[in-house]
Structure formats: structure tokens, C-alpha cells
Amino acid sequence: MLANILVVGSGGREHALSWKLSQSSKVETVFTSPGNGGTENNVPIDVTNLDELADFAQKNNCFTVVGPEVPLAAGIVDKFNKLNLKIFGPSQMAAQLESSKIWAKNFMKRNDIPTARFEIFDDAQKAEDYVNSLEYNVVVKADGLAAGKGVIVCNSNNEAISAIQTILVKKTFGDAGNRIIVEERLDGIEASYIALSDGEIAIPMASSQDHKRIFDNDDGPNTGGMGAYSPTPVIDDVLAEKIQKKIIDKTIRSMKNEGIVFKGFLYAGIMIRDNEPYVLEYNVRMGDPECQPIVMRMDFDLYDYFVASVEGKLSSMPLPSWKNQYAVCVVLASDGYPESYVKGEEISGFDSISNQAYVFHAGTKKIDGKIVSDGGRVLGVTALGESLEIAINNVYDATEKITWAHKYCRKDIGKKGLAYF
Structure with missing residues (x-):
């Protein structure tokens, strides 16, 4: 029997996932909710309306794929699992790797996963005093979800103090900025490393590199991403093995040891310094716009891998094959x-x-x-x-x-x- 699929989201990532999944010989109809002007079979349900999404998936016998972070952080996977509805993505507990940067940084610290030095603040004056005590530049991050814009990279103490004011005092990112991280600014080469996990193992996807800032030459403020390409020569085989072992495998294993099964896409934003990888941030879903070039290069049935992730059977799957382009x-x-x-x-x-x-x-x-x-x-x-x-x-x-x-x-x-x- 052919499967129906519900892709939750409205962005370029969701269009790319819908496009790829519709090519599977095992799939009948791909619905996208709410979708956009380019997706077909759009369902006018907002990504935050978990009850209606579950009702639609149940009535149409859908295997659900969640694109964006907001419904994952809200617990859509837990809700669907309680209703015995098949859904691809991490649980609400697992999604904390993205929904709380503070939770993620503390997780990395206690599990010895390489990342920048940091301190946590909810008081602007204390944060400013800390910045003034440092001899290196910092990055200031809002704790919660801010659509890819809650990270301010600073070139001076004055810029750091301005960032602290923007997030903690002016509340530019609302409640997402009730607490902040002030972390050492790591300078090097940035890349995206995305893997697919079933809670036991993680299979790497093709490497990619995002371009976050609005203007050429990486000038201007951060955005949700202005472009990406795959594969990236920034990550060679030696570095890929380091990232897989020291970061991806260790994250999945450490989550399991803490009683959290991580299923879905695990995305590590990596800074490479002196040929060593450090985690800048985690995402718990496919990147956007990294998804678009990665999906274009896929030479395998993505639906099969999503099912294997949900069922805990990735170890029985062959390594994904990629177009040599x-x-x-x-x-x-x-x-x-x-x-x-x-x-x-x-x-x-x-x-x-x-x-x-x-x-x-x-x-x-x-x-x-x-x-x-x-x-x-x-x-x-x-x-x-x-x-x-x-x-x-x-x-x-x-x-x-x-x-x-x-x-x-x-x-x-x-x-x-x-x-x-």
C-alpha cells in the first residue's frame, strides 16, 4: 500500500523535502501544511496547531515529516506518538538541543563535547561586567528560538554590551532573550554537518556550507541563511571522521545515556579552528537553505530512511549514495x-x-x-x-x-x- 505523507512547514526546506519525497515509488500523495506558492496539496493548518495537524494525519493515514523547529519544540512528536501516528523528528526533550541554547551548552559541557567557553546571564549589568573582564571577543546568544537571528557576533566590548542590551534589556527577541549566553568567539571556518539518527546510530548526510549574513563577504546581520552549497571542501574525510566521532556519535550516545532517544536530523553548526571542530550550535532538523542543495544531490529514496529512523532500523540500511555533482x-x-x-x-x-x-x-x-x-x-x-x-x-x-x-x-x-x- 502506498504511503501518504504530511510535511509540516512552509519554507524552502519543506518544499525541498516534499519534492524529494514525492519521487518515492512508495509514496502516493505528499501534503504540505501550510505550504507555500510552490508546494502542491497544501493544507491550511498552522505549524503550531498540533491538534489539527494530528487530526489531519489520522484522517488521511499520513506519515508525518516535521520541517521547522517551532512544532518540534512544542512537542508535536510526543503528541503524535501518543496517538500511534508515525512521525519523523525528535521528541520535545530531544529538541532542547535547539530550543534552549543554554540547555545545549550545559549538555556539551557535561559530556565533554568540544565547544566554546561560556557563561550564562539573566542580569545585564553582570553580563557587561563579565565582558569587560575578558581579553577576547565574544558572541552573545539569546537562549530560546529566534528564527536564526538570536546570535550576535561581536568585534569589541562595546558591540558586546550593545548586544546584551538588545537581547536582555530591549527584549528584541521577546522571551527567547530572558537569558543569554556570552561565549568566546571562535574564529575559523564555519560549516554545516547534518546526520540522520534513529536514537542508536547516526548516518552522515552530504556536507554543506551555509552563508548566514545578509551581504557579500559575510557582512551585515545574521539571517535565516542566504545560500548554501554541497559538498564543501572545507570538510575533508579526516575532518568528517573527527566530527562524526567527537560530536555526532557522542551527542547521540550522551543523549541516550541521559534517557533521551534522539530520532531525526541532528545538525551541528561547526567552527573549524586549527583543523579541530567545535560546536557553535545544534539544530534538530534539516538546515534551510542547506536542505535544498543536499536534497538535489540525493541518489536514494529519502522516505526509506525516514521510516528506518522512526523504526530504529538505520543500521540495516546501506549508506546513502550521492550524485557526483x-x-x-x-x-x-x-x-x-x-x-x-x-x-x-x-x-x-x-x-x-x-x-x-x-x-x-x-x-x-x-x-x-x-x-x-x-x-x-x-x-x-x-x-x-x-x-x-x-x-x-x-x-x-x-x-x-x-x-x-x-x-x-x-x-x-x-x-x-x-x-x-
Whole structure:
């Protein structure tokens, strides 16, 4: 019997997952809730409405795949499990690795997982006094979920004090900033390492590198991600083995030792310094935009691996195989993001995209058959190429064909990787 799937979320990651899962010979219909202008079979249920999502999954006999962090942190997996509904993703306890940066840092400290030195504060004056006592620069982080924007990298004590004021006093991120972490700023090369776990083992996905900041050359504030490419030469085989053993395997094992079974995607944001990996942060879901190039390179049935993760049977699965090509995703955003921007502008040019590229929708919606902008990060144009340089050329050729009034994108996605060749 063919499976129905419910993908929860509305971003580029969810479009990419829906696209890949719909290619499985074992899948009949993929629903996306709430979806966007590019996804099919959209279900108008918000990701926070767990009761309605469960009701829909039950009535339509769905295997559910959760894309974003908010429903995971709210306990959607626990709710579905109680109803005997099959769902891919970590439990609410396991999701603390992302939903509370303080919980995650303390977890890493007690389990000897490499990460930066840190202190925790809920008092701005004490945090400022601490910063003024240090001889190194810091990163200031809001404890809770802040849509990828709750991390402020500081170049001076003045910037750190401003960040403390922004999060703890001005409450820019609301209750997510009731407590903060002040941690040593690790300078090096950043990369994303994502693995798939069933609670016992973790299988690595293809490596990737995200581009967090809004402007070229990594200038400006952090965003949800302005582009990514896969694989990244930043992570060679030796480094991959270090990350797998010292961080990924150790995290899954330590969680289990603490009575928490971690099933789903485990994402480690890694800083590489002197060829040693350190955890900057955990995510408990596939990255966005890393998902788009990773999914484009998958040469296996993703549904099979999701089922194996849920059933605790990943050890019986072969290692995933990957297309011997590079993939690059460039995020087309609304000009003004990550702050204020215009919505509702008609987007054109989809018909002129070649077979080498695919457009994953994020902040879009369909009105009267037309696609209009409906968010900050609007589209994730993703292209393959026999080399990283060819993939970069292919993706930027495609981005030129997509137009709307206030379109913005970085022009240097993937350029960091070229330096390694």
C-alpha cells in the first residue's frame, strides 16, 4: 500500500523535502501544511496547531515529516506518538538541543563535547561586567528560538554590551532573550554537518556550507541563511571522521545515556579552528537553505530512511549514495530583509529555468494563478554542476531569469569553496 505523507512547514526546506519525497515509488500523495506558492496539496493548518495537524494525519493515514523547529519544540512528536501516528523528528526533550541554547551548552559541557567557553546571564549589568573582564571577543546568544537571528557576533566590548542590551534589556527577541549566553568567539571556518539518527546510530548526510549574513563577504546581520552549497571542501574525510566521532556519535550516545532517544536530523553548526571542530550550535532538523542543495544531490529514496529512523532500523540500511555533482542554492530575498520589506509583489520568470536548476519556494503564495512574494526569504534557486564553479555559474544564470520589483540576493554564494581548488 502506498504511503501518504504530511510535511509540516512552509519554507524552502519543506518544499525541498516534499519534492524529494514525492519521487518515492512508495509514496502516493505528499501534503504540505501550510505550504507555500510552490508546494502542491497544501493544507491550511498552522505549524503550531498540533491538534489539527494530528487530526489531519489520522484522517488521511499520513506519515508525518516535521520541517521547522517551532512544532518540534512544542512537542508535536510526543503528541503524535501518543496517538500511534508515525512521525519523523525528535521528541520535545530531544529538541532542547535547539530550543534552549543554554540547555545545549550545559549538555556539551557535561559530556565533554568540544565547544566554546561560556557563561550564562539573566542580569545585564553582570553580563557587561563579565565582558569587560575578558581579553577576547565574544558572541552573545539569546537562549530560546529566534528564527536564526538570536546570535550576535561581536568585534569589541562595546558591540558586546550593545548586544546584551538588545537581547536582555530591549527584549528584541521577546522571551527567547530572558537569558543569554556570552561565549568566546571562535574564529575559523564555519560549516554545516547534518546526520540522520534513529536514537542508536547516526548516518552522515552530504556536507554543506551555509552563508548566514545578509551581504557579500559575510557582512551585515545574521539571517535565516542566504545560500548554501554541497559538498564543501572545507570538510575533508579526516575532518568528517573527527566530527562524526567527537560530536555526532557522542551527542547521540550522551543523549541516550541521559534517557533521551534522539530520532531525526541532528545538525551541528561547526567552527573549524586549527583543523579541530567545535560546536557553535545544534539544530534538530534539516538546515534551510542547506536542505535544498543536499536534497538535489540525493541518489536514494529519502522516505526509506525516514521510516528506518522512526523504526530504529538505520543500521540495516546501506549508506546513502550521492550524485557526483555539486549543488548550489542562492536565496532570493525581499530587499530590506532581515528587517522591513515589501510583500505581495508578482514574481515572473519561472518558465525560463533550465533542467539544471530547480526553484524551491519559501516566502511565496499563489493568488489567482500568480506567484507573489510573501516573506523575507522568498525563493531558493538551486542548481547542479560537474564542478563547484559550473554549479555556481548555473545557479546565477537561473537567478537572473527570476524577477520581481524588490528582489535581492548575495552574489558570492559558494565562492568560499572555490578557494580550496
